[in-house]
Amino acid sequence: METSSALQHRAADHMTRSMHYDAIILGAGGAGLMCAAIAGQAGARVLVLDHAPKAGKKILISGGGRCNFTNTGTEAGNFLSENPHFAKSALSRYTQWDFLGMVQAHGIAWHEKTLGQLFCDDSARRIVAMLLDECAKGGADIRLSTQIGEVRHADATYHVAGDTADALVIATGGPSIPKMGATGVAYDLARQFGLPLVTPRPALVPFTLGDSDAAFREISGVAVPSVARVGSTAFEEASLFTHRGLSGPAVLQVSSYWSPGQAVTIDLLRDAAAKLRDARSRMPRSGLKAALIEHLPKRLADVLADRIALPTELGNASDATLDDVAAQLQHLTFHPTGTEGYAKAEVTAGGIDTAALSSKTMEARSVPGLYAIGEAVDVTGWLGGYNFQWAWSSGWAAGVAIAGRLQA
Template sequence: MTRTSVDVLVVGAGAAGMMTAIEAGRRGRRVLVVDHADRPGEKIRISGGGRCNFTNLGCGPANFLGENPRFATSALKRFTQHDFVKRIDRAGIAWHEKTLGQLFCDDSAKQIVRLLTDQMAEAGVELRMKTGVGRIARADDGWSVALSDGTQVAAASLVVATGGKSIPKMGATGWAYEIARQFDIRVTETRPALVPLTFEAGLLETLTPLAGVAVDAVVAPAPETKPDAKARKVRFTEAMLFTHRGLSGPAILQISSYWREGEAIVASMAPGRDVFEELKAAKAANGRQAVHTALGHIVPRRLAESLCAREGAAGNLADLSDKTLRRLDQAVNAWSVKPVGSEGYRTAEVTLGGVDTAVLDQQTMQAKALPGLFFVGEAVDVTGWLGGYNFQWAWSSGWAAGQVC
């Protein structure tokens, strides 16, 4: 058995882990980063369609969920999205704003991974891939950790940066939660987030013909399902996509973080348009026009046909009452639907919940009762919206831990 001693052992070579290592290394700390994967930063590499949505210009505490979403405030304010953009600019990585403040690389997400690995090397950080972690024990002067390569590491600080359960095919596990529980640290309920929602078989059968249809929509929780006034006000205005299993698209991924089994969501599929008045005007102008044709000028044709069939609205506009036209208006802009579940961790972009923030110091990410033990990134009960927020949390929480570990 080989024995080695370091100041900081970081478990996890993802965004948060590498950021922590860089900052600690720059302080002159001896840092070792280990990860069981073949390559570092795999989630970075595949994110944003291979271009990495690395932050969001509008990032702030309001864009995060958790039992105490304000916990993220300190780290987010001390290392902001603008601070990370400066690092990107200094590295000569070209980027662009896509929409809603989302920033992407012009070229490849691999540039972000390369930036991080280069900065770790410059800071003297040692990186070992294909290396798992076995027994972890508290030692008088820190932590004793057994690695799968036969090394026994003595570390003054141990940083857990292994993320959550999302995308298990990439090696994601609940290891961070196991370590927390081993040392009597509470873990809040975890569940898939930023994930497509699914329908029961009966509803799915009626909506399957719409698979592939996309609309710009406003999606919100059904008001009666959210006792919390703040949660009732949550709504997302982005694309919504019908799939063979249910609903997806950015608006659905966003609302999935707020949705729970047994609850309904409400979608407006022609936001800002008065469908009743437009159909009534079309009726006055050309009453012989088929109702699904008229509605097809407001929403995609396949969706229009499906809605007309569901509401029993057939024939020409001239034959339809105002009551029927109002039903179509409701069907388009107040569609209430109850998903039966989600696609799970297999496709979830992040994990909601995690290590209880009540036991962590918001300035340092260190466990209050266990000096030298840190949790950063997705492992913590801080979950961002879709659009670069979770990467910014990784940069900010990693930076915060790296100042003191």
């Protein structure tokens, strides 16, 4: 069997002559590699093209370099989409347990962190190597550092970068993290083939705050357990104050549900009223700052005491006054000026409209042989391994469908 290294370079032998494939996959990320592995092992002749010099670049940087490759709690409710039911088919047919089985079969050590998040013990490179090895088993060609250029479709054949195929898979992701080479080419291709788009936007992204919240920008680096809310959506994890605004897992989660103009509220102190009453009984001559320092980082307590400004000692504060302070601590309200955009967004929400795709095969309903998978599609997961699981599941679904074309 070819090594993954040989696999990446074998396609160079074909650069001077046109080859015909069963499928050309655009994008050597998680979804594209999974699709190539599944289709190739089922007998399809597959070519993967990517402009990047390495396969799986987003995999390599994910999870602090250890790749949060799935989540044990994955289900359709962990994803945003104009059609919340679309992801159900692929997720139920290729589950987190299926991918974990592949990880274990390759001898990759892993561990579970909070909230069902699974990480490699060693390095994210192990996940990329595993996917390349799976592609090698199916004889897939992987051609890196290759510009896609013009894509044509004529006589039921797709023409890309000098080669042809019966099927084309859009697995180029979204424009988040452009420094990694991410682009919006998936949307250009969708428009070319008449597929509608749900307006793309940065997701899992930090917020920026204006001058009215400058005091919070000055405590950059302070993190605190919290519940962050946007509208009726809430997540309980850490919030982080940054030199530009708000971040941390809870904030990133709600950012996917945020629209410009909406408020973001953060609950910084569970059972705040009871804690303040307890502080009043124990240290009646102290101010609010002393009570807050018992439960919150000092720099944050300083800012909150100034913002809320309890103008009396705790012992002189009535129950109603303490209840009002508690309500402010549990509904600390911010009006973000925006987000840090695609440069800091972990993923892109929106994308190719699922109404144009089959949920079973990921094939475009109006363009035979055209598939879209992964982040290119309007399916966006929560933080915590969900987006990788969508890449594996949607890539698997398309790979199976492409292989099925051979028997049709």
